[in-house]
Each structure stands twice: as C-alpha cells, then as structure tokens.
Amino acid sequence: MKKTVVVLAVSSFGVLAADALAHNVLTSMYAPAGYTQDLEMRVTHGCKGSPVKEVRMQIPAEITRVTVGMARDWQVETKMKKLPKPIPGEGGNMITEVVEQITWKNPKSMIPAMDVFEGFKFRVTLPDTPGKILFFKTINVCEKGDDKYIDMPTEALSASTPGLGDKLWKFMSATPGPAPFLVLEKPSRPQYPFTPPAPAKAAAR
Secondary structure, three states: OHHHHHHHHHHHHHHHHHHHOOOOEEOOOEEEOOOEEEEEEEEOOOEOOEOEEEEEEEOOOOOOEEEEOOOOOOEEEEEEEEEEEEEEOHHHOEEEEEEEEEEEEOOOOOEOOOOOOEEEEEEEEOOOOOOOEEEOOEEEEEOOOEEEEOEOOOOOOOOOOOOHHHHHHHHHHHOOOEOOEEEEEOOOOOOOOOOOOOOOOOOOO
16 A cells, blocks of 8 residues: 555656646756856647747846847747946947847747647856846747746745745746746856956057
8 A cells, every 4th residue: 555655646746747847948947157058948838739839038137148049940039128228248349238038930830739849049148146046938829829937936036045946846836827947056167168368458549
C-alpha cells in the first residue's frame, strides 16, 4: 500500500509540473546579472484547440539592449519606446530609445494547438542587479481567441525573498496566466576572459 501511495504522489507531482510548465516560459529561468544573454521564449500550446498565429512579448523596462534572433518562418516586428533621457551605450553612443515589444506574426505555418512547441529567440543585455526578477509579459494570438500570460505575483519577489521557490511554484501553478520570468544571479566571474578597451574620447577642436 505504501508503494502505491508513493507512486501516485510522484505521478500527481509530474502532472502538476507539466501543467505549470505548459504556460509560456523562458527555457532558462536564471541568468547572470549584467551579462549579454541569449534567451528563448517557449510557446507550448494554442488557445483551447486553436493554433497560434502571433506571439507578442513585452520587454521589461530594466532592459535597454535587445536583438531579435533570426526567425525564418515568422515576420518579426519591434516596437520602440523613447526614453525620458538618453543613457550611455557602447562606444560612447547615447541610447535614446529602446525595444518595448517584440511581435512574431504571419508564420509560414501556425503553431498547432497541442503536442508541439516552438521557441522564439532573442538576445538582451541584462541589468547589473543581482537578485532582481524580471517578468516578460506575453500574449499568444490564435485563430480563435488568445492566451494572455501577463499576470504578476501578488507580492514583490526577489532572489532573497524567504520561501522564493514555493512562492514561484504557487505563482506558476495557481495563476491563470503567469508572466514568464527570469531570476538574475550574481555572476561568479566576468562574462568575457578579456577587457575591451574604453571608448576613445573625441579630440578637442
């Protein structure tokens, strides 16, 4: 009898885990703060039996550099947002606007409603704020209806929040449309094994 109970418990946990991960999720939920990181948003199903024809993802305000990966089967659009004031970028250039939203649409073939998944790749420069949790709100637009993964936790969370694992599990499993998230970790080393030279200063005239 004990053995049966254990098997059932493990089986139930597997079902719950599958349900929680059936939402839109990032394939990696941890990343080093301050790194330039390749990420992938995974879409795992359609909208109540209807295939997915468009995916929209909102970029967290803390991210100021975004590059979209090549997507041969999708038309990709980026929506830009003006910054209140310019911020320093690479090479001494000033950044005046940033990517606010990425949209993948008009696919050669839609994502079937079930039994397959598709990943959407993009690269970001993450803020140097270890412990912060970033949320990437997404919407799947289907032939019929849509699925919104835009819900946020009911309390502010960070890597130092007591019981974070349980709270994130509850957020993913009990929230109708949990926004995909990324936990920023303190890097154990610099991202690159070399130090790029500082930008050259413009000569005085």
